[in-house]
Amino acid sequence: MGDCAEQRSSAHAIGAFLRRPVVLLLIAGIIARAVLIPLATYNYDISFWATTIQHNQSGYGLYGLSGYYYTPVWGYVLGSLGLLANFLFGIGSYGTIADPLLPVLGAEWEYYGKMVVSPGFSLLVKSFLALVDVACAYLIYVLVKKLGYSDGKAALALGLWFVCPIVIYSSAAQATFDNVSIMFMLLTLVLILDGRYMTAGAMFCLASFTKFFPAYLIFIFIVCVLRRHEDRRAQLKALSYAASGFLVMAFLIFLPQFMNGTAAEAFGFVVSRVSKISVPTESLWGIISSVGNLIVVVLQPLIFLLELVIAFFAYRLTEKAFKDKLTVLLLLSSAAVFLWTPTPTYLLLILPFLICVVATAETPEQKRYILPLVSIAVTATIYAITMNSFGLFFQDSIYYGLVSPETILNGIEWLDAEVAIGVTRQTVLNIVMGAAVSISIYSVFLAYICNRKKEKSAEEGCE
C-alpha cells in the first residue's frame, strides 16, 4: 500500500509539473522545432555555411577563398560544427545541386538558390541553433530575475522567447545565426548586472563581431555600467575593465586575420551591403533592395543620435526610475536600430527586451507592449515565410521525395507571375509584409509615446 501511494504521489507531482505553463511552453517549443528542423530547410543561407566549412577543411581559412562575408566569430563556430560533422557524425556530403529544381533559377526572385544541403548537415546546424535558443531562454530567465522580478515572471519570459514563432523559424527553418549574437548580447548584460565587467566586455566583443547589431547598444550598456557605481573612479575602473575585456577578445578573434593579412575581408559584409546600392538591376525588387540599402545608410546618423539620446536620458534618471524603466530603455535602444525594414530574423535583437517588458508587465500601460510583441512575432514570421516560400521544401523534394518538384515549380511559377507590368506576386507580398514588419517595429515607439503621454497627464493631475 505504501508503494502504491508513493507511485500515485510521484505521478501526481509529474502531472502537476507538466501542467505548469512554462513547462507547457517549453514542450510546445521543443515539438515545434522537432517538426520544423527535419521538414523545412531554407537552403540559401545554410549552403553558405557549408561553403565556409568547406574552405576551412581545404586549409584556406575563412577568407582565403571567397564565400564567407561575415566577421570571424560565426566562422569559428562553423569550424567547430565542421569538426562535429566530420569526426563525430561522419557527414560526408554537405549537399548537391537539385536538377529537377534548376528551373527556379529563371524566377525573378533570386534567393531560392540551386544548392540543397544534405539532411545530415542541416540537422546538425539547426540542432545547434536550437540549443542556442535554449541558452538564450535561460539567459532571459536569469536577466528577469536579476532585475528583481519573481520566478513566475522570469519563467514566463523564458517561455515566451522559446515559443516565439520568429525565434523558432530563424533557427529551425532558416538556419540563421542571429540567436548566437543575441546569446552573447544577453551574456553581456547579465554580466554587467553581476559586476563582471571584463567578461562582459569580452562577450560584447563576441556579440558585435558575430552580427553588428548589438554594437548599437554600446551606449545604453555603458550607462548600465556607470549606474552601478556612484563614485567616478569606480565608474572609470569598471569601464576600463570592460574595455580591456573587449580589446583582448578582439585581439584573439582577429589574430589570424592580422597574421594572414585578411583583416579587411573580415568586414566584407558591410562593404558588400553598401556596394549593392549602385548595382544595376532589371527587377523591381532589385530596385527596391537597392533603395532600401541606401535608406539604411542614410538613417545611420539618426539611429546613432537616437541611441545617444536614449542613453543620455537613461543616465539622468533617478535610481528607482532607472531600475523601473531599464527594460523599456533597452527595448527602445534595440528597436531604434531598425528604423528601416530589416530581414525578419534581425528582429531577434528586439525580442528579448520586448519579452522582458511584457512578461514583467503589471500595469495596463506596461501591458500595452503585448501588441507590438504579437505583431512583430507574427509579421516577421510571415515575412520570412513569404520570402523563403517554396524554397523551404527543396530538401523534402530532393532527399525525401515528400514534395514533388512539379508542386514546387508550380508554386514558384505562381509567385513569379506578374500582377502588373514588372511587378510579380512575390514582389507584392514582399512589399506588403515588409511594410507590416516596419509598422510593427514602430508600434513599439507608439506604445512608449502613449504611455509617456499618460504618465505626464497623471503627473499633471497630481500637481
Next chain:
Amino acid sequence: MKKNTGIMVVVALAALMVGIGEASIYFVNPYSYGSEVSIGAYGADYSLQASAPTEYNVISFDNHGVSPVEELIVCLDDSGYHIRIVKELELRGFENVVLAEPGELLEYMSGDVSGKAILFPFGLFPEEIYSGNASDPLFADWLDEGGSIYWFGCSEIPDDAYLLPFGLAAESFNTSSASEAVSRSGDICTQLCLRSDNVYHGLRSDIGTPLAYVSESGYSSITAMKASEGTMVFIAGDMDDDFASDCAQIIAAGITYATTVLDYSAGIADGSTSGQLTYSASAEDNVTVYVQMGGYYTVYGQRFQSASA
C-alpha cells in the same frame, strides 16, 4: 558564487566553441586529403586518403590528342578577380601559374605553347595581343601554335569584325541579364560538380561544347571550342565565386575542346579508399584522371595523366 555558475557555464561553452573552431581553422588543421593514381592500358587504379568521410569523384577523360593545360598565364587587370581563381587552382593541385601585365604577354607567347593557356579577365583582349586581325599575335603566335585561351568576355559585345577570326559574331553571345532556367550540359558538368549557371554573356549552346549549364533560350554558361589549333573557353556570368571555382576546376582537370568522359567513380572516402576505372586500350595514351573530393564543396583536387596525354 552558486548564482553565477549557470552563466559562467554558458560563457565557458560559448568561448570553447569559438576557440576550438578558431584553432582548428588556423592553428591545428585536422583535415588532410591525398590520392595516387596509376594509369594503365585498360584502366586506372586509384587510392584515396581522407581524414574524415568526404564525397569523392574520380573521372577519367580522353583528350583525343589535345594537350591539357600545364601552365596558365594570367593577364592581370584592376579587378583582382584572378586572385580567387589562382587560389582555387592551388586547392586543386595546379600551381604552375604566371601573372603577367598585358604588356608582358608577348614575352610568353613564343616557343612551344602547346599545353599553355592565357586567362583573360573581363573585357577586350589587350591591343598588343589582338586588335581584330587573324594575323595578330593571339592567333599567329598562340592559337595557331596550339595555345589555349580562357576568356571571361565583355559587357559590351565586340562587333562582328572583331569576332570573325574566332568564327563568331556579336549575335553569338547572350546580352540579356534576366534570370533563366538552366539544365546540365552533360557528364563533364555532373562529374566535375560544376556550379556556374549564369548564362549572361555566354555563348550560344550550339557553338563549341557546353561544359556547365545551358539555358532554355539556348546559351551556355561555360563553353569550350576549337580555335585554330588550340582550345578557347568562354566563361559567362559576372566573375562571381561559382565561376572562379569552375574555371579552376576545368583547368585543373585538364579539359580541352576535345575532352570526353571515359569512366567515373563516386562515393564517400573515409580513411583509405581505393578503386578502379576502365577504358579501352585505344584511349590509354590520351587519358587524364582527375580526383576531386568534397562534391559541390570541393576540398581537394589532383590531376594525373598518362605520359603522352
